[in-house]
Amino acid sequence: MKLKVGLYIGIAVAVIAGGALLAAKGNDAISQAESRKQGVLEAEQKMIVYDKSPGTIIKINAVAGDSIKQGDILFKVKSAQGAEVDVLSPDDGLISRIIVKPGDQLAQGMPVAVVQKTTYYADLYVQEGEIQKLEVNKSVQVRFPYLKRSAQVDGVVASISAAPQFASLRMTRERGQADLSMFLVRISVNSNSDLLPGMTAEVDLDEIAD
Template identity: 85%
Template structure:
């Protein structure tokens, strides 16, 4: 029994010593969790509307999944007076959805298609004590940890806004740490053939110089 008790005490001492060493270096699990911020990669989308008067859809030139360029004619609308009006893409990107069919009646301002822009972004939440590391237009590296091969792409801080509806609850309250103010940071990401909306994007704040 004494031998077993001594073994347990020795293991506990090693665990405590290892944890103290990691904490001293700032690499303990809590520190890593606080510095590594994750978000979901999203693609910006733009709703296309019929900007002219009411009319009838007479031709559809695009389908969901098609690659398009700014100025491409997506639809043709025939007005009550008989004139045909082109509905053009305002952005480069992909057709996400066509919301009308040939022969449909459309009013002015009615949505007719959704375009997925060639711009990706990820939103992360950053604590008040770390937000000074970031500023709008600052370059930042974004990792995608779950790709088969590690991917790191260039990003830029697009916006910073207060997020009063969110707070970071730290693991210990013994030191007087309670809910902290949070900021919503949007990171614009360069498009990459390996990247898809829905992937996990990660930013390590420890790698950012103040």
Template identity: 70%
Template structure:
């Protein structure tokens, strides 16, 4: 019994010593959260609106999940007088919705498809004591740490703005309690074949020189 207690005490001492060492090196969970800022990858979606003469959908040239580039053919429309009109993609991206099918009547103003753009972004929330590390148009590395094979892509600081919704956060300073100012930082993220909206994006502020 005495030997078991000695083993338990030894394990506890090792854990305490290891935790103290990590904390001293800034590797504890709190320290990591302070400098490794995470956000959710997002992208704008564009609704393609038909803007030509009334007609009938004659041909659908794109499907859900297809990658398209600006100028790619999405639909062919047969007009009442027998001629044809083409509906083209106005952006690079991925088709996420097709709203019409062959034979459908169509008039100007009808939505026909949704294209999710490949210009990605993520929003990070940074404390006032760290915001000096980031400047508009600054290049940063954006990691996606939770993929099976984590990747790193280029990013650019697109905007920096105060985040008043975080005004209720407080911290202890030498002269009492004070509000912690937080800033919303939008990062434009380069396109990559493995990226999808909803993924976790991460920027390590410790890798950015003061």
């Protein structure tokens, strides 16, 4: 009889200890999930707008997919006075789309092309309890967890929303219900051959010094 009682007590102790260990691991996993913020990598796009006097396009020097540098001549335009005007690239990047064609009449303010810039960005949502770890122009490490080989690049905080994006997102905490305010944080990173728009970008807030 005493043997059975001892056995039951041993089983109970093991179950309680195991439950406590699982709970601790579960809390640790939740904490890690809360500190690791993920967003989708996006490419910055810029519309090139014609800002000179009205004229006619006589030559286009680029096509979609071309890599360009700031100052490259993209278009040649003949003004109404007969002078030739160059339309220059305002940034380094990749031509996403050419909107016009030779012979088109241009007026000031007309869009002529779309350029994909060489900087990417990811938008993250950060709780108000952790937003103090971040500030504009602060450097952060950005990981790309689903690449075949581990990739980590330098990033910088480009902007933080002035007001919470979610004023009353409800979440359960040990002491009941509480409102959780979230802030939109944009992280900029330089593009490279391994990175593509649409990839998952991750920032671990626990690695950022206050």
